[in-house]
Amino acid sequence: MSLERVNILMVEDNEGDIILTKRALAKAKLHLVLQVVRDGDEAMRYLLRKGEFTEASRPDIILLDLNLPKKDGREVLAEIKSDDHLRRIPVVILTTSKAEEDVMKTYSLHANCYITKPVDLNEFNKIIQTLEDFWFTVVKLPKE
Amino acid sequence: MTTDKSSNLFAHIPESVLERKLQVISETVLDAIISADGKGCVVYVNGSAATMFGYSRDELIGMPLTIIMPERYRNLHETGIRRFSATGQTKIIGQTIEVAGLRKDGTEFPVEISLTNWNSDGNQFFTAVIRDISGRKNAELELQRWTAELERSNSDLQQFAYIASHDLQEPLRMIASYIQALQEDYAGKFDENGEEYMRIIVESSLRMRKMIEDLLEYSRVGYHLDKMEDVDCSKLLVQVCELMNDVTTKNCARITHNHLPVVTAHGVLLARLFQNLLSNALKFRSEAQPEIHISAADRGSHWEFSFNDNGIGIDMKFKDKVFVVFQRLNQHSRFPGTGIGLALCKKIVENHGGKIWFESEPGKGATFFFTIAKQKS
Numbered sequence: 001m002s003l004e005r006v007n008i009l010m011v012e013d014n015e016g017d018i019i020l021t022k023r024a025l026a027k028a029k030l031h032l033v034l035q036v037v038r039d040g041d042e043a044m045r046y047l048l049r050k051g052e053f054t055e056a057s058r059p060d061i062i063l064l065d066l067n068l069p070k071k072d073g074r075e076v077l078a079e080i081k082s083d084d085h086l087r088r089i090p091v092v093i094l095t096t097s098k099a100e101e102d103v104m105k106t107y108s109l110h111a112n113c114y115i116t117k118p119v120d121l122n123e124f125n126k127i128i129q130t131l132e133d134f135w136f137t138v139v140k141l142p143k144e
Numbered sequence: 145m146t147t148d149k150s151s152n153l154f155a156h157i158p159e160s161v162l163e164r165k166l167q168v169i170s171e172t173v174l175d176a177i178i179s180a181d182g183k184g185c186v187v188y189v190n191g192s193a194a195t196m197f198g199y200s201r202d203e204l205i206g207m208p209l210t211i212i213m214p215e216r217y218r219n220l221h222e223t224g225i226r227r228f229s230a231t232g233q234t235k236i237i238g239q240t241i242e243v244a245g246l247r248k249d250g251t252e253f254p255v256e257i258s259l260t261n262w263n264s265d266g267n268q269f270f271t272a273v274i275r276d277i278s279g280r281k282n283a284e285l286e287l288q289r290w291t292a293e294l295e296r297s298n299s300d301l302q303q304f305a306y307i308a309s310h311d312l313q314e315p316l317r318m319i320a321s322y323i324q325a326l327q328e329d330y331a332g333k334f335d336e337n338g339e340e341y342m343r344i345i346v347e348s349s350l351r352m353r354k355m356i357e358d359l360l361e362y363s364r365v366g367y368h369l370d371k372m373e374d375v376d377c378s379k380l381l382v383q384v385c386e387l388m389n390d391v392t393t394k395n396c397a398r399i400t401h402n403h404l405p406v407v408t409a410h411g412v413l414l415a416r417l418f419q420n421l422l423s424n425a426l427k428f429r430s431e432a433q434p435e436i437h438i439s440a441a442d443r444g445s446h447w448e449f450s451f452n453d454n455g456i457g458i459d460m461k462f463k464d465k466v467f468v469v470f471q472r473l474n475q476h477s478r479f480p481g482t483g484i485g486l487a488l489c490k491k492i493v494e495n496h497g498g499k500i501w502f503e504s505e506p507g508k509g510a511t512f513f514f515t516i517a518k519q520k521s
Binding site for chain 2: 014016020023096117118119120121122124
């Protein structure tokens with residue numbers, strides 16, 4: 001089953017990574033709508049449709065960086081997965097950290113998967129492509 | 145321990161000769177010898193005792209033994225003496241204990257005391273041999289301080305290396321990724337030179353990334369020594385070979401080994417050591433089919449492992465250089481790698497208390513040796 005339109009929420013503060021991700025997603029066959037928020041507080045406001053985000057669409061998937069200003073990514077993850085309305089949204093951790101502790105901690109907090117950002121651009125593109133293929137084509141996502 | 149034994153030992157020597165002999169010994173030793181009677185009053189002190197505690201002999205004779213003890217020990221001493229007299233039970237007689245001594249001028253110093261008791265004509269006597277251990281204590285304290293300092297310094301260094309390597313990776317990733325993006329998106333817009341420049345930038349940044357990773361790994365060696373365990377080296381070698389199966393098959397290499405011992409080591413690091421040595425043997429192969437032989441020789445207190453290959457060999461003038469971080473002997477294009485492999489091997493070996501070296505001749509292969517202590521049985 002594939003979706004007509006996929007809403008992706010990207011929580012990322014690194015400008016460079018945002019552009020690279022946009023670039024990679026631009027090649028997608030599916031109609032992907034990317035929303036970017038730059039810190040943990042903004043992320044929660046978006047998801048809870050508070051403040052400037054009252055009209056926000058519910059994302060079908062969340063790409064979450066761990067090291068964020070204001071609210072840290074791990075906190076955001078914990079909050080998402082403990083919220084009745086939000087916990088079913090798949091959260092893909094996309095971070096620079098390779099640390100075993102981070103991997104363990106985030107899986108314990110029910111992250112759906114953990115990806116370390118690669119140095120090589122080809123690798124990065126492949127990962128985004130794989131995300132698309134897997135999460136939006138192979139996998140069934142829950143309806144709201 | 146009582147006197148009766150000693151009187152048997154010296155039974156054949158005339159009393160006066162014996163007395164003279166003992167006197168001489170007593171006056172020559174550096175340690176203090178003090179004897180007290182059953183009531184705890186000093187009946188004899190040797191020269192060293194007087195000097196050690198800052199009294200003249202006459203000042204000590206007849207005084208209670210407690211005069212040379214700091215206040216806090218006196219009760220214990222008195223209780224002990226009474227208990228011994230009454231019940232024959234003792235906590236310190238016949239043993240060596242560490243306490244403090246008190247000098248005439250009121251200063252204290254650390255001492256080691258051996259206390260014995262003996263009888264003469266039905267009278268009870270105690271003799272203490274006292275050693276001033278201030279020197280030793282100072283040295284111990286100094287050592288403790290240096291060790292703590294070293295540990296702190298190492299910890300700082302490791303933290304620095306980790307942070308530096310970790311934080312360096314970020315901007316590097318951006319450089320590498322965006323140059324590649326440029327290459328992809330503006331493919332037709334650059335001439336040959338432009339393409340070449342970009343290719344070099346990409347390669348350099350990827351190489352730098354690898355160096356940072358290697359440096360991180362290198363800096364982490366030595367912080368897991370609490371995880372030492374029994375490692376069966378024969379089994380370990382088999383595991384490492386399985387890991388390297390692809391490379392070995394590709395090179396049609398033949399790996400053989402003698403029986404290898406069980407050692408006490410950090411399993412993961414030892415595996416890394418084996419892996420690096422094998423990897424080098426394969427990487428620096430000659431035209432001939434690679435033949436690698438691993439053995440361990442019994443050198444008494446330790447094992448001497450050897451990894452022998454029939455590869456291109458190394459000039460002995462590089463015997464130290466090869467073990468330096470990031471030092472390479474070859475062109476990067478011909479033999480890939482950051483040049484940290486052997487530096488890592490050296491660090492691992494040295495962290496296990498061993499030494500590593502090689503014997504080789506260009507064109508005639510190489511043998512790498514390393515030592516590792518035998519297991520304490």
